[in-house]
Amino acid sequence: MLKSNLKKLLLILMVFFTLFLPRVWGAVKEKDLSITADHTKFKDLKGDFHNGEDLTNMCLKCHNLADKQIYKTFHWTWKDKGGLRGKGAYTVNNWCISTNFMHDEECSLCHIGWKGKEEGINCFKCHLRTKEDIASDMKDYLFFSQSQDKDSQEMANDIKNTIKEHMVKVGPPTRRNCGECHFKGGHGDGAKHGDLDTSLINPSRDLDVHMSPKGGNFSCVRCHTTVGHNIAGRYYIHPAVKEKKSLIEDDKTSKITCVSCHGHTPHKDSLLNGHIKRVACQSCHIPAFARKKPTELLWDWSTAGKKEKGRRIKKVDKYGKVIYGSDVGTKKWATNVVPTYFWYNGTMASYTLKDTIDPTKENFLNKPIGSPTDKNSKIFPFKIHRGKQPYDTKYKRLLPPLLSEDVKTGEEGYWKTLDWQKALKDGCKIMKIPYSGEFGFVKTAWAYPINHMVAPKENAVKCIECHTQNGRLKNIRGIYLPGRDRFGFLDNLAWTIILLTLVGVIMHGIGRLILSKRRA
Amino acid sequence: MKGKRIYLFTRFERIWHWLQALLIIVLLITGFEIHGTYSLLGYDRAVFVHNFCGITWIVLFFLFVFWLFVTGEWKQYIPTTKKMIDVILFYSYGIFKGEKHPFHKSREEKHNPLQRIVYLILASIFLPIQILSGIYYYTYHTWPKLGGLAIFSSLDPVAFIHTLFAFVILQFLVIHVYMTTTGDTVFAHIKSMFTGYEEIKETSN
Numbered sequence: 001m002l003k004s005n006l007k008k009l010l011l012i013l014m015v016f017f018t019l020f021l022p023r024v025w026g027a028v029k030e031k032d033l034s035i036t037a038d039h040t041k042f043k044d045l046k047g048d049f050h051n052g053e054d055l056t057n058m059c060l061k062c063h064n065l066a067d068k069q070i071y072k073t074f075h076w077t078w079k080d081k082g083g084l085r086g087k088g089a090y091t092v093n094n095w096c097i098s099t100n101f102m103h104d105e106e107c108s109l110c111h112i113g114w115k116g117k118e119e120g121i122n123c124f125k126c127h128l129r130t131k132e133d134i135a136s137d138m139k140d141y142l143f144f145s146q147s148q149d150k151d152s153q154e155m156a157n158d159i160k161n162t163i164k165e166h167m168v169k170v171g172p173p174t175r176r177n178c179g180e181c182h183f184k185g186g187h188g189d190g191a192k193h194g195d196l197d198t199s200l201i202n203p204s205r206d207l208d209v210h211m212s213p214k215g216g217n218f219s220c221v222r223c224h225t226t227v228g229h230n231i232a233g234r235y236y237i238h239p240a241v242k243e244k245k246s247l248i249e250d251d252k253t254s255k256i257t258c259v260s261c262h263g264h265t266p267h268k269d270s271l272l273n274g275h276i277k278r279v280a281c282q283s284c285h286i287p288a289f290a291r292k293k294p295t296e297l298l299w300d301w302s303t304a305g306k307k308e309k310g311r312r313i314k315k316v317d318k319y320g321k322v323i324y325g326s327d328v329g330t331k332k333w334a335t336n337v338v339p340t341y342f343w344y345n346g347t348m349a350s351y352t353l354k355d356t357i358d359p360t361k362e363n364f365l366n367k368p369i370g371s372p373t374d375k376n377s378k379i380f381p382f383k384i385h386r387g388k389q390p391y392d393t394k395y396k397r398l399l400p401p402l403l404s405e406d407v408k409t410g411e412e413g414y415w416k417t418l419d420w421q422k423a424l425k426d427g428c429k430i431m432k433i434p435y436s437g438e439f440g441f442v443k444t445a446w447a448y449p450i451n452h453m454v455a456p457k458e459n460a461v462k463c464i465e466c467h468t469q470n471g472r473l474k475n476i477r478g479i480y481l482p483g484r485d486r487f488g489f490l491d492n493l494a495w496t497i498i499l500l501t502l503v504g505v506i507m508h509g510i511g512r513l514i515l516s517k518r519r520a
Numbered sequence: 521m522k523g524k525r526i527y528l529f530t531r532f533e534r535i536w537h538w539l540q541a542l543l544i545i546v547l548l549i550t551g552f553e554i555h556g557t558y559s560l561l562g563y564d565r566a567v568f569v570h571n572f573c574g575i576t577w578i579v580l581f582f583l584f585v586f587w588l589f590v591t592g593e594w595k596q597y598i599p600t601t602k603k604m605i606d607v608i609l610f611y612s613y614g615i616f617k618g619e620k621h622p623f624h625k626s627r628e629e630k631h632n633p634l635q636r637i638v639y640l641i642l643a644s645i646f647l648p649i650q651i652l653s654g655i656y657y658y659t660y661h662t663w664p665k666l667g668g669l670a671i672f673s674s675l676d677p678v679a680f681i682h683t684l685f686a687f688v689i690l691q692f693l694v695i696h697v698y699m700t701t702t703g704d705t706v707f708a709h710i711k712s713m714f715t716g717y718e719e720i721k722e723t724s725n
Contacts (some may be wrong), residue, residue, distance in 0.1 A: 014666065032539075068525075270662075271567065273661075274660065274661030274662065275661070461573060462564070463563040463564045464559070464564075467554075467556070468556060478677070480674060480676045482555065482556075482679065483554060483555065483563060483672065485554040487680055490683060490684060491557075495688075497691065498690060498691055498694060501694050502694055505695065505698035508698070509701065515616045515617070519617075519618050
């Protein structure tokens with residue numbers, strides 16, 4: 001009995017080792033062949049340093065165009081060319097509302113500099129291939145190295161060694177690098193986009209066929225084509241691409257799109273290919289977003305500030321996500337969200353603090369532009385994030401409260417004071433925006449295009465989900481959609497006539513039957 | 521009362537008739553599913569079956585037209601007013617009194633004047649409209665590529681026509697099926713469409 005069990009175990013182990021282990025090894029051993037330099041061997045990277053900028057200068061010794069390139073990019077400026085839009089400018093959203101010209105400390109944590117734009121570029125933010133947070137290490141190092149006592153000096157030395165150990169492990173950005181900000185933006189994992197959260201660091205094939213290690217294992221920059229540190233992609237009113245071409249037509253395209261690799265006729269079925277003119281690939285191939293982790297659907301600031309017995313309140317939902325916090329108000333999270341569809345030509349209408357709002361209705365701060373009559377518009381999926389946020393009841397403009405604290409003056413923001421009036425006054429003062437002193441809360445909405453989390457083809461949206469009344473496309477106007485649309489009067493009239501005819505012939509038949517019986 | 525048997529429908533005609541009947545019924549069933557009236561096969565399967573039957577029907581329709589002209593059978597569909605009133609009166613009145621049908625079928629004239637006009641309109645107007653609007657519907661997305669040949673910028677009018685004539689054909693089907701029961705026996709007409717032979721009762725002329 002024991003022997004046979006032992007035999008079985010041995011057999012199972014043998015099968016496991018012969019079948020699976022080589023695969024595990026293979027996955028681990030697989031190297032990025034695009035890397036042609038081993039940074040651990042460079043002497044220039046072994047020198048001493050005292051702050052973040054010293055490290056940056058080591059990088060720039062060889063990568064001598066990088067800084068000039070970076071300073072021109074949107075990732076650095078946080079402003080578009082007109083200087084009106086961007087996190088560092090007047091753009092306002094309905095998550096953390098505004099960065100107050102990058103004065104708000106917590107907002108600036110996502111900036112690619114060591115300390116906002118003030119202390120140079122932090123190359124490691126995008127290029128470090130380990131999980132180490134060098135920005136925070138550097139902060140600790142600076143703190144301890146300033147102190148003269150022995151323990152602190154030792155501590156500083158330890159941190160320095162950690163930085164030295166990690167700083168040589170660099171390369172092209174990974175999903176984790178980009179995700180550090182793009183997955184976690186808007187005050188938490190998955191808060192903003194819906195199709196971007198930390199589940200994409202190592203996604204299953206089910207979640208994203210392109211990014212999954214079991215699929216294409218794409219990094220973000222595989223499609224977000226990067227030229228001179230300028231990363232292609234949509235931002236605010238600027239579309240990601242002007243023209244979609246396949247790589248056969250143009251191999252130096254400014255950004256990789258679906259068409260680049262899949263071509264203009266990706267399906268075997270010509271009827272499906274016929275959809276492409278008016279329906280974006282994303283509409284069918286991303287059946288739902290936030291498929292692994294929840295995404296935020298609502299942020300109502302108007303309820304913030306409540307306390308219970310003098311203490312701050314914090315409530316979480318089944319996902320462990322905050323649904324009420326004294327500092328943030330009410331939030332709502334959901335998984336597996338079916339997108340909302342709009343006509344979209346690749347550009348968004350985007351609000352700034354200089355625009356006025358209508359306090360009687362919901363104001364779209366970021367809204368897709370497009371229409372059925374515009375040749376370049378397609379039906380496209382979106383996440384809608386709703387909110388309620390402060391506005392100036394007199395000037396009818398949205399207001400930018402200071403939330404964490406001002407990096408420059410140390411002024412405390414709403415999260416510390418729970419004082420709207422002070423947070424709004426400080427925020428407006430930093431941005432030199434007039435504030436009447438009277439505020440209210442207005443409903444807002446923000447649309448984010450859904451581009452990621454492309455599902456395997458077998459999970460694509462089924463025909464009937466749109467070709468039906470009250471389906472996914474129930475609000476899409478300007479097209480005749482078979483299965484959804486009717487010619488009301490025609491259907492009713494025709495069915496009535498057919499019913500009457502049926503009754504007529506039945507009566508005719510019964511008449512014949514009765515009369516023939518009577519004759520017989 | 522023993523009648524004579526006459527050969528009315530050739531083998532091709534019978535195969536064509538039943539194949540067309542089958543196609544029309546399947547097209548109606550799948551078509552109204554695509555229209556959203558009910559769900560039966562599942563949308564994608566309904567679309568596939570509908571398109572398959574539609575294209576098959578086009579082929580069959582052209583075979584039928586070819587056959588009509590080669591055999592001279594097209595003459596059967598020349599409309600006439602002769603006995604038209606009598607036939608209408610028969611179906612609305614005489615049939616209840618057990619009167620004899622005023623029209624006498626023969627190899628040369630196998631359709632009564634009412635059939636002639638209805639079949640002519642059906643085959644020369646309704647079915648071609650349905651086939652053409654169907655082809656347009658099917659190839660809608662490729663028309664702009666063919667050099668701006670699209671007559672309609674939207675699917676609306678095409679879909680309207682295609683739906684309208686689907687109802688017209690359904691209406692025809694209901695009446696047509698009922699009319700088959702008005703022969704000497706309830707199944708006499710249907711039987712002749714299978715065998716090709718029609719039993720003709722002895723009559724005075």
